Amino acid sequence: MNKSERSGGTMYTDKVMDHFMNPRNVGEIPDPDGVGTVGNPVCGDVMQMFIKVKDDKIADIKFKTFGCGAAIATSSMVTEMVKGKPVGEAVKISNKMVAEALGGLPPQKMHCSNLAADGVQLAIKDFLSKNSKGSKTSASKKQGK
Numbered sequence: 847m848n849k850s851e852r853s854g855g856t857m858y859t860d861k862v863m864d865h866f867m868n869p870r871n872v873g874e875i876p877d878p879d880g881v882g883t884v885g886n887p888v889c890g891d892v893m894q895m896f897i898k899v900k901d902d903k904i905a906d907i908k909f910k911t912f913g914c915g916a917a918i919a920t921s922s923m924v925t926e927m928v929k930g931k932p933v934g935e936a937v938k939i940s941n942k943m944v945a946e947a948l949g950g951l952p953p954q955k956m957h958c959s960n961l962a963a964d965g966v967q968l969a970i971k972d973f974l975s976k977n978s979k980g981s982k983t984s985a986s987k988k989q990g991k
């Protein structure tokens with residue numbers, strides 16, 4: 847019999863179960879400022895993060911995860927952790943911090959948490975590489991040519 851799937855005090859914390867059952871910020875941002883795609887070499891699952899940046903802060907973030915419950919929970923949690931944060935702070939959030947914010951993950955599921963913060967960091971890198979043309983402030987004053 848399968849005994850380790852449901853919460854029941856066995857495998858996942860209540861927080862993990864909450865974010866797994868009711869994930870926050872699921873979906874896609876149509877015109878994102880940055881996208882990060884990460885694959886998990888251990889299991890082959892994939893996750894994508896989409897960010898919108900305004901005034902150097904993460905104004906919006908959404909994710910799509912093709913992965914297990916722990917991957918969904920960590921993705922959901924990291925979106926809550928970075929939303930509204932300055933880009934420079936958001937980029938410092940680590941996989942470990944995400945797992946800790948969820949009250950921990952079972953050791954065999956720690957690899958799943960690698961997707962979440964890495965995805966955010968890649969999305970931020972993508973944003974920075976697109977906006978590293980010198981102008982530091984609102985880069986949206988382009989006049990049509």
Ligand code: FES
Nearest residue numbers: 889891914917958
């Ligand atoms: Fe693939 Fe968890 S088993 S991310």
